[in-house]
Amino acid sequence: PAATVGLDRAARLLSPGNAASLEAAWRAELEQRSARSPEEVHLLLSGLLLDGARLDDELFWNAWQIALTGFQQSQSTLDPPEGADCPADKQLVLGCELRWLAAAVHRDFVEAGEWVRAARKALKRWLHDYLDDDGVPAGEALERLPAVLRCLCRCRRLAAARGESLSRRKDRKPLRKLLQHVLALIDSRGRIASSETPVPWRDLVSVVDEVAGAAHAGLRKSFRTLARTIDDDGTATGGKFRPPLKSLPSFQSDSSSLACLRRGWTPASDACTVEHHGASIGVFLNARGIPLLAGDWGLSLRVAETQVAPAAAWECSCWFSDRDGDFMELEQKWSDGTRHERQIYLSRTEHFLLLTECFRPADSAQTIALESRCPLVDGWRGKRDPSTREWRLANGRREFARVIPFSLEQEITHKADGECRVDEGDFVLRQTGPGAIYAGLLFDWNPDRRKAPVDWRRLTVTENRSLVPAADAVGFRFRVGKSQWLLYHSLRATEAPRATLGMHTLFETVLARFDKDGDAVALINVEAPSPK
Numbered sequence: 377p378a379a380t381v382g383l384d385r386a387a388r389l390l391s392p393g394n395a396a397s398l399e400a401a402w403r404a405e406l407e408q409r410s411a412r413s414p415e416e417v418h419l420l421l422s423g424l425l426l427d428g429a430r431l432d433d434e435l436f437w438n439a440w441q442i443a444l445t446g447f448q449q450s451q452s453t454l455d456p457p458e459g460a461d462c463p464a465d466k467q468l469v470l471g472c473e474l475r476w477l478a479a480a481v482h483r484d485f486v487e488a489g490e491w492v493r494a495a496r497k498a499l500k501r502w503l504h505d506y507l508d509d510d511g512v513p514a515g516e517a518l519e520r521l522p523a524v525l526r527c528l529c530r531c532r533r534l535a536a537a538r539g540e541s542l543s544r545r546k547d548r549k550p551l552r553k554l555l556q557h558v559l560a561l562i563d564s565r566g567r568i569a570s571s572e573t574p575v576p577w578r579d580l581v582s583v584v585d586e587v588a589g590a591a592h593a594g595l596r597k598s599f600r601t602l603a604r605t606i607d608d609d610g611t612a613t614g615g616k617f618r619p620p621l622k623s624l625p626s627f628q629s630d631s632s633s634l635a636c637l638r639r640g641w642t643p644a645s646d647a648c649t650v651e652h653h654g655a656s657i658g659v660f661l662n663a664r665g666i667p668l669l670a671g672d673w674g675l676s677l678r679v680a681e682t683q684v685a686p687a688a689a690w691e692c693s694c695w696f697s698d699r700d701g702d703f704m705e706l707e708q709k710w711s712d713g714t715r716h717e718r719q720i721y722l723s724r725t726e727h728f729l730l731l732t733e734c735f736r737p738a739d740s741a742q743t744i745a746l747e748s749r750c751p752l753v754d755g756w757r758g759k760r761d762p763s764t765r766e767w768r769l770a771n772g773r774r775e776f777a778r779v780i781p782f783s784l785e786q787e788i789t790h791k792a793d794g795e796c797r798v799d800e801g802d803f804v805l806r807q808t809g810p811g812a813i814y815a816g817l818l819f820d821w822n823p824d825r826r827k828a829p830v831d832w833r834r835l836t837v838t839e840n841r842s843l844v845p846a847a848d849a850v851g852f853r854f855r856v857g858k859s860q861w862l863l864y865h866s867l868r869a870t871e872a873p874r875a876t877l878g879m880h881t882l883f884e885t886v887l888a889r890f891d892k893d894g895d896a897v898a899l900i901n902v903e904a905p906s907p908k
Contacts, residue, residue, distance in 0.1 A: 528551075766780055
């Protein structure tokens with residue numbers, strides 16, 4: 377509200393200046409005769425609550441009446457109509473917090489009880505609009521989630537000042553689930569999806585205490601230990617955070633267009649948050665708690681020398697989570713039969729992330745040029761290996777992560793159908809080919825493999841003892857130190873099993889890790905759709 381009204385104007389009313397300047401600011405504010413917006417009413421009520429005791433009786437009474445009249449006149453506009461385009465935090469501030477403010481300032485007014493009930497109803501409506509049935513927040517509201525949490529904390533304090541609860545007991549389950557998902561979205565600074573807006577962890581403890589209760593002691597203990605571990609400004613206090621939650625932290629929601637691939641519950645865990653509402657995908661990678669990727673996973677696409685701008689919505693076509701890792705496949709289906717897929721795999725044991733692009737036009741005779749852009753967080757710089765196409769990423773002097781473009785030839789002396797580079801803050805992979813393209817990157821930040829040797833190559837794929845072209849199926853082997861993986865993907869359906877490096881499969885996608893005996897142990901198997 378302060379930003380809407382004007383920061384200078386808000387600062388004059390809310391700043392802790394001397395009594396004379398404060399009264400002068402209030403008199404100037406009250407001289408306005410025009411109707412006040414809900415944001416202006418919010419500013420007046422906040423000022424009265426914070427500094428009302430410093431005003432003389434006549435000025436306070438005048439401000440009290442003007443704020444009451446303004447609030448009563450604005451009540452019909454506090455709840456946006458169905459389908460209205462209202463930011464998530466603004467909807468909660470006006471619909472819920474403003475009513476709690478009015479009930480706190482005008483606590484003895486006869487209608488204050490009705491405002492409290494309306495505030496709880498507005499919170500219930502917000503939870504219904506922005507959470508799915510499992511409490512996963514809408515992906516489109518992810519950027520504003522820290523502001524929403526701060527608003528909830530203010531509402532909780534206002535409710536406590538009246539001796540009231542923030543919500544009714546029967547309406548607390550969605551809020552409790554939301555708070556548990558918040559724990560899975562943070563990095564080592566206690567920030568959400570690389571946001572610079574702090575999360576008020578200490579204030580959130582009181583919200584959790586209300587909605588969790590004795591039956592959810594693990595959630596309450598998690599927030600209490602987190603509040604002792606990370607200050608609200610993101611500074612680590614040196615304490616250790618070992619949340620008692622036993623379930624896997626990962627989650628995925630079709631209706632919220634949001635997924636969280638995460639290694640563990642601690643803030644320093646590897647985590648990749650994926651937000652995919654509409655035609656864009658946001659990727660937020662925290663490697664050992666350190667933000668590495670943050671922003672839109674960009675794409676530039678040319679089909680038969682014509683620039684193409686995909687507009688179809690992304691849908692999650694496959695989700696898998698177990699003790700080894702989390703896998704997600706997103707798909708765009710075009711009206712002409714063209715398919716665009718993106719796959720994401722985060723290891724829960726090996727400290728690496730796999731990102732792939734698969735593009736299959738309806739006309740298999742067309743030539744494709746694909747450029748995929750992974751958004752690096754500010755401050756990261758790339759260094760290319762002098763003899764291979766491997767890159768290393770550093771934030772400061774120390775190299776932290778390695779990037780392996782395994783769909784390109786390893787040695788720079790060998791011709792490749794593309795290139796990789798760091799360009800304008802993005803890690804860019806460009807690849808061309810006829811018929812279909814499967815391109816991929818491996819981000820590896822395992823500290824034990826930081827200086828280990830690396831090699832990779834494309835594998836031969838066969839079907840019925842005949843070679844399969846790369847437009848129909850691809851296979852790759854990549855190794856970092858003693859860790860070695862096999863990746864296979866079928867770009868066009870088949871009824872016969874295909875073979876690569878001794879593995880026979882009918883699956884569409886296989887990611888396997890070689891054990892000490894040289895056997896390929898599957899990490900993921902994705903079933904192929906039935907051939908048409």
